[in-house]
Amino acid sequence: MATTKARVSSFSRNVSTVTSQNPGLKHGPNGTMLLSSGIPDLDKILGGGFPLGSLVMVMEDEEAPHHMLLLRNFMSQGLVQKQPLLYASASKDPKRFLGTLPSPASPKGDKSSDLSHEKDIRIAWQYKKYFGEPQLNLNTNGSQQDYCNDFDLRKPLDRHFYSGNNVDCVSIKDSPNLSVLQDRCAGFLAKLSRNEGNISSAGRIAIQSFCSPQCKYSNEPSLYELGHSLPACRSYLAILVESQTLIPSLKGMVQSSNAVVVVTFPPSLLSPSCSLRLQHMADTLLSVRAIPDEDKELAKLLTGYQDMIGLINIHKAARLNTQVPVILEATTFSIKLHKRRFLVLECLNQAPVDGSSGSSYGTSGGCSGSSKVGTLDF
Amino acid sequence: MEQKNWNLLDEALGLHNNDNAKPWPLCGRFVLVEDCVDTSAAFVLHHILKRSFSSHPSSAVLLLAFSHPFSHYDRVLRKLGCNLTAQRDNGRLFFLPMLMFQCPGEGKPNHDGLASVFEQIERVITVLHQDKKSISIIIDDISFLEVAANGSSDDVLNLMHYCHTLTSEYGCAFIALDHKDIYLNGDRTAVILEMEYLAEILVKAEPLATGLAKDVHGQLMVLNKETQHQHGITAIKSYNFHFKIKETGIECFYPGTKIQ
Numbered sequence: 199m200a201t202t203k204a205r206v207s208s209f210s211r212n213v214s215t216v217t218s219q220n221p222g223l224k225h226g227p228n229g230t231m232l233l234s235s236g237i238p239d240l241d242k243i244l245g246g247g248f249p250l251g252s253l254v255m256v257m258e259d260e261e262a263p264h265h266m267l268l269l270r271n272f273m274s275q276g277l278v279q280k281q282p283l284l285y286a287s288a289s290k291d292p293k294r295f296l297g298t299l300p301s302p303a304s305p306k307g308d309k310s311s312d313l314s315h316e317k318d319i320r321i322a323w324q325y326k327k328y329f330g331e332p333q334l335n336l337n338t339n340g341s342q343q344d345y346c347n348d349f350d351l352r353k354p355l356d357r358h359f360y361s362g363n364n365v366d367c368v369s370i371k372d373s374p375n376l377s378v379l380q381d382r383c384a385g386f387l388a389k390l391s392r393n394e395g396n397i398s399s400a401g402r403i404a405i406q407s408f409c410s411p412q413c414k415y416s417n418e419p420s421l422y423e424l425g426h427s428l429p430a431c432r433s434y435l436a437i438l439v440e441s442q443t444l445i446p447s448l449k450g451m452v453q454s455s456n457a458v459v460v461v462t463f464p465p466s467l468l469s470p471s472c473s474l475r476l477q478h479m480a481d482t483l484l485s486v487r488a489i490p491d492e493d494k495e496l497a498k499l500l501t502g503y504q505d506m507i508g509l510i511n512i513h514k515a516a517r518l519n520t521q522v523p524v525i526l527e528a529t530t531f532s533i534k535l536h537k538r539r540f541l542v543l544e545c546l547n548q549a550p551v552d553g554s555s556g557s558s559y560g561t562s563g564g565c566s567g568s569s570k571v572g573t574l575d576f
Numbered sequence: 577m578e579q580k581n582w583n584l585l586d587e588a589l590g591l592h593n594n595d596n597a598k599p600w601p602l603c604g605r606f607v608l609v610e611d612c613v614d615t616s617a618a619f620v621l622h623h624i625l626k627r628s629f630s631s632h633p634s635s636a637v638l639l640l641a642f643s644h645p646f647s648h649y650d651r652v653l654r655k656l657g658c659n660l661t662a663q664r665d666n667g668r669l670f671f672l673p674m675l676m677f678q679c680p681g682e683g684k685p686n687h688d689g690l691a692s693v694f695e696q697i698e699r700v701i702t703v704l705h706q707d708k709k710s711i712s713i714i715i716d717d718i719s720f721l722e723v724a725a726n727g728s729s730d731d732v733l734n735l736m737h738y739c740h741t742l743t744s745e746y747g748c749a750f751i752a753l754d755h756k757d758i759y760l761n762g763d764r765t766a767v768i769l770e771m772e773y774l775a776e777i778l779v780k781a782e783p784l785a786t787g788l789a790k791d792v793h794g795q796l797m798v799l800n801k802e803t804q805h806q807h808g809i810t811a812i813k814s815y816n817f818h819f820k821i822k823e824t825g826i827e828c829f830y831p832g833t834k835i836q
Contacts (some may be wrong), residue, residue, distance in 0.1 A: 213579055230650060252722065290762065443726070445721055446675070447678065469761075474613060474755070474757050475758055478613060478719060479720075514613070520767065520823060521619045521652050521823070523616065523821060
């Protein structure tokens with residue numbers, strides 16, 4: 199998809215994919231700079247990564263923490279590339295999040311190189327199957343490793359990555375309103391403001407579980423404590439005024455700076471119109487969903503159901519500086535853990551119809567009439 | 577006048593019959609563009625912007641941009657064959673960057689904020705009107721305006737009404753984009769209903785019912801309420817067609833008639 203995008207826009211600069219001064223960035227279409235999401239497959243799906251100056255929204259599954267997988271990889275990638283980071287969440291101790299970041303897999307010459315080698319073969323084989331050959335040549339040069347790493351979810355990030363890095367953490371649990379967060383974001387982004395042609399570093403902001411019940415006013419009765427109707431409309435107003443002024447101003451700030459903001463929010467806890475407003479503001483809109491353990495129907499429908507841990511949906515891909523929408527081959531992908539370590543996104547594949555168990559085609563087709571007649575005969 | 581390639585959207589908006597006295601066919605009319613999350617209708621605004629600049633050398637545009645910075649519009653319009661930077665320097669484009677605009681007064685409806693916006697609009701319009709220019713006011717988009725007004729839909733409606741009066745007072749064209757799906761579940765429907773009532777041309781962008789496709793990006797429905805009919809009857813013309821957005825323009829076609 200990325201290759202076709204580059205071809206469509208005649209105005210995009212024809213330069214090498216990775217800039218010389220900063221390995222964490224590369225040129226995208228329409229004069230944008232891209233930054234890796236930390237998940238190689240997601241980068242490929244989105245055509246290279248998240249463009250600088252864009253606002254990425256992730257709709258959470260309120261029952262499963264799958265959005266954390268995205269956030270962890272996103273932030274870990276930033277730490278590995280020594281980019282300034284800002285993390286905000288509704289938890290009491292947001293610094294704890296940093297301890298859960300995954301570590302990049304197999305630095306060169308390690309003993310686990312055979313593992314990565316084997317993995318490469320597997321991935322290449324997978325993509326040959328799903329995408330066809332021309333998609334792969336985008337990132338085959340050696341610089342891919344610098345732009346985007348594979349992260350081993352079972353290995354915590356080494357201490358030395360944290361040292362000398364400026365990672366800000368903000369808790370929005372006890373603050374009376376969101377102005378604290380807004381000020382911190384503004385201060386953070388002001389350091390990264392865009393001046394012509396010279397991009398020294400790119401920043402990443404991640405805001406987790408925005409608008410969730412914990413991060414409302416401390417004196418505001420939450421949806422759970424009181425009944426339904428009255429607090430619902432009060433909190434709707436509160437959300438509209440408080441949070442919805444933050445996101446546009448955040449969007450305005452990030453558009454003029456070299457940073458990407460990722461915000462996750464639980465859409466089911468907001469009123470539908472509130473959630474739709476947030477969705478409209480997003481440049482890139484994703485949603486993650488867990489899949490139930492024992493869903494027999496789905497298991498029958500899809501191959502590799504046992505390995506899936508969830509589904510990711512791409513609703514909108516960023517289109518900065520262009521009016522042409524990005525139409526993806528598929529919008530739903532399965533999230534899998536390869537070797538229980540690496541996050542892999544794959545196209546959904548329909549399971550082949552099993553001949554021995556009686557295909558639906560056979561039973562619903564011409565046989566049905568005759569079999570019914572047969573039972574009536576007796 | 578050179579021959580242009582009019583497409584179905586131009587026809588639906590009435591841009592193609594330029595033979596009457598009006599330099600810009602949308603003069604004095606209110607165009608409301610509606611879209612949803614799946615299908616953005618920003619391209620309609622770009623199209624109108626481009627057409628208004630090419631319609632007549634005396635046309636001018638006032639663009640209130642809540643959702644994108646100038647560089648975005650500049651790049652998009654340049655690919656459409658229209659140089660916004662040059663137009664801005666010529667005094668034909670007035671770009672009001674409203675991205676960081678926020679009414680003062682946390683959490684309370686505040687009349688002064690939007691009043692200052694309207695004063696800004698009116699000031700530009702009166703200056704332009706003295707130069708005998710045909711003016712278009714474009715707002716992108718209203719949902720951001722609502723947020724900037726601290727969620728007060730009354731203030732937004734007031735601003736819309738004031739802008740609407742400008743269409744009759746100065747003969748401006750007024751074009752606004754809004755997201756229809758925000759209002760669909762019964763929350764604060766007043767804004768969208770009143771705007772739809774006021775609008776003389778209503779453009780709705782929707783995704784295809786059959787899902788996303790590579791060569792058809794969605795469908796447009798245009799309702800053109802022609803107010804000045806010869807027998808005093810308001811006739812409503814409606815147009816339905818599919819569209820495909822390209823970097824250099826849009827392609828409109830009736831369902832099923834696309835020739836590859």
